[in-house]
Amino acid sequence: MDPTATIPDRMPPDQFLAFMTGFTDRYMRGLRFLSSGRPASGGTAADLRLRVESRTVEAEDVVSLRLARTHGGPLPAWQPGCHLDVVLPSGLRRQYSLCGDPADRSSYRIAVRRLPSGGGGSVEIHQLQPGSMLTVRGPRNAFPFVAAESVLLVAGGIGITPMLSMAWEAARRGLDWRMVYAGRSRDSMPFLAELENLDATRVFVRPDDEYGLPVADDVLKSAVAGGSIYCCGPAPLLSLVRAGFADTGARQLHFERFAAPPVIDGQPLEVELRRSGQVVSVPADRSVLAAIRDVRPAVAYSCQQGFCGTCKVKVLSGAIDHRDRRLTDAQRAAGEMLICVSRGENLVVDL
Known part of the structure; x- marks a missing residue:
């Protein structure tokens, strides 16, 4: 896609964000091609193993971590609004915005508020100390x-x-x-x-x-x-x-x-988890992900907004109401679904 293409003038905010998500993913793939001389694979950069260089208490219940290459050297370039997919030592995958000066490529900085009642990612981040190693993917920009x-x-x-x-x-x-x-x-x-x-x-x-x-x-x-x-x-x-x-x-x-959006025009539904045979009831005002987490707390998720793809599942049967901004037409035709935002009828999923 031509990066100089005209951007819509007065789209409604949700439509504009969706447009820019796709625009940026394609534009950044082009930039990576120009800088490396070869096409980039997928929508994000390759995994990086980074060391926690420093940990700073920034405010009540907020710490920042600086992440750098073990042996130094510049990190991939990033732009304002970018985030990292961070794989925590427990295996949890979470997304954190990069904060600081984008011109500084010596390290990445993320900042996280501790939420004891959350999904566990923030508590784990707060326990990390300098010298800890993390796997990250990105930077990626949905904002x-x-x-x-x-x-x-x-x-x-x-x-x-x-x-x-x-x-x-x-x-x-x-x-x-x-x-x-x-x-x-x-x-x-x-x-x-x-x-x-x-x-x-x-x-x-x-x-x-x-x-x-x-x-x-x-x-x-x-x-x-x-x-x-x-x-x-x-x-x-x-x-x-x-x-x-x-x-x-x-x-x-x-x-x-920074949190899951409210469910709009939701209808109650039931989802069968094929591997266990459990049937999960999903109220009209809750996401499929939230309901499944009640019985399967370890189910993978991250953004809860339909753009990262972490919560993708295979639907074995049922009608899917796709509400994400990530899956391709081919993935949807193959029965893939992002359970953080999408819904459906008579769903049987491979979980």
């Missing part, structure tokens, strides 16, 4: 930064991680950028000092314990007509940004979720 002359970055909590790399890039390009950074309290918000050093005049730090819960105007009033808005954070923040977007005059809205 590309398409620079505009004026950019508003809206971050909530650990959603600062992709926003931080966008701020570095915007500053390097000399863009007219602003950031609104919300969180529970300053103690819970990582990278405050780094943002201040980058350009304190462009960053508005808005802790809830100082300002109260935000409304749309609190985070969007600095948006510029004709510019772009990027947002990453918890569901309530995304909801108020999407609700207030039309009143800003901004041209495009781009966002990334």
